[in-house]
Amino acid sequence: MASNDLLKGTLKPIILKLLSERGRMYGYEITQSVKLISKGKIELTFGALYPILHKLEQDGIVKTESEVINNRNRIYYSLTEKGTSTAKEKIAELEEFVNTIRILLKPNYGLDYVHA
Amino acid sequence: MASNDLLKGTLKPIILKLLSERGRMYGYEITQSVKLISKGKIELTFGALYPILHKLEQDGIVKTESEVINNRNRIYYSLTEKGTSTAKEKIAELEEFVNTIRILLKPNYGLDYVHA
């Protein structure tokens, strides 16, 4: 598959975006949503997901509620008050970043700057 | 400044994009162009740039010509034939990636997939 190096740094804001819209989600649900929305192009692996979620909780950006559903433990994550503003920042940052990349990718855009 | 984690994996295709349009460029020129075109938002550091260029040369994607200008050595990089097709692939990959990210960032997009 295509290199996933491109993903680096984008996973956290993507998770925050989902949480900010859905209110609360559990880990497995997040991976499935990302896969579905991205049409399989982005695979958020468990090895990446859980450390990110734990870090977000540790930093007070998300809080958790544990529920037992079908005899299985399920941990719901949702944004804290602090997390809501953090999420806005991180999402805006990613938006600005993709816009910048699009400028750089614009056909022949670089030519306007030759010898500038 | 905003986290540069987002950059990971994007620098190589950005360099290839510039080379594919400008024909040939030297390292310092590449960093300045990226800074200029991105309005200072993307700083391609020398520590990142030169290892990438050396790797691209090693892999036969770019070739070099050395010239002495104003008593200073200047190394021009340009795409090889093989590099031209590699560049196309890498640029297309980055384009697809930013499009996918934009879908994920679309307001309320995630909501269409709840319980899907």
Add this chain to the structure above:
DNA sequence: AAATATATATAAGTAATTTATATATACAAA
């Protein structure tokens, strides 16, 4: 009975960066 889906977790390894450092010329400002 075996495979797949659901559900969370962590440890080890990889690799693309950042940061720091080195070298050297040209030019402008103080």
Add this chain to the structure above:
DNA sequence: TTTGTATATATAAATTACTTATATATATTT
């Protein structure tokens, strides 16, 4: 005149986000 800035390339060490591998356990489907 010397201090700083711009030009120009280079590499080594440190960081860190991720991948890969592994572990555990239940529910459902074949």
